[in-house]
Amino acid sequence: MVVIGLGRFGRSLALELADEDTEVLGIDENPEVVQLLSGSLTHAVRADSTKEDALRQLAVHEFDRAVVAIGTDLEASILTASLLISFGIENVWAKATSEAHGRILTQLGVQHVVYPEHDMGQRVAHLVRGRMLDYIEFEDDFAMVKTDPPTAILDVPLSSSAVRTRYGITVVAIKRPGEGFTYATPDTVVRADDTVIVAGRTRATERFSELR
Ligand code: ADP
DSSP, X not given: OEEEOOSHHHHHHHHHHXXXXXXXXXXXXOHHHHHHHTTTSSEEEEOOTTOHHHHHHTTGGGOSEEEEOOOSOXXXXXXXXXXXXXXXXXXXXXXXXXXHHHHHHHHHTXXXXXXXXXXXXXXXXXXXXXXXXXXXXXTTTEEEEEEOOOXXXXXXXXXXXXXXXXXXXXXXXXXXXXXXXXXXXXXXXXXXXXXXXXXXXHHHHXXXXXXX
């Protein structure tokens, strides 16, 4: 995996991949950034990713996955993405800082355009508005929410509280105080100080987390 641009986003991504034992080639034109990460990634190299020769020397064209994590410098992001596409890299991921930026990346042929600031803003809005402890929304109006259970589902097996038909959500997992999460089953009995993870349509998960 190649990560180009080791700013806040690229750095955190590269370190997370390295933590999971993925071999990571990190590239940035700033020597201080490269120096900082040299012990933590498989390779951290100083190079200008808008230069085809520089990328070829690092054998970037031989990778099948690459991430362009340059955001602020639009020109550098586009030139870099364009080179990766022309190399025929199968999975190019790129961070976009605006809708227009994302559109250009898509037009170039970037397969996965991500909008970290925009997505995080939306996610935090859901957390701020509701009583959720954590929130992930997938495509097609489907979400998973971590929340405190409402009193209506306490102290009886999930099968009898009929959460699916009454609230349109499924309780996926449950966490007792001091323990880790386990899968919920129809026999699971939720207690007041447990935490639950529920899945369902976005609005249904939100409404469920707002019940007391
Ligand atoms: P973030 O908001 O995640 O910090 P930035 O866009 O500010 O993202 O940071 C991008 C990183 O990409 C910086 O560390 C910068 O040095 C690097 N970068 C920018 N242009 C190039 C380039 N042409 N070649 C290599 N690295 C670059």
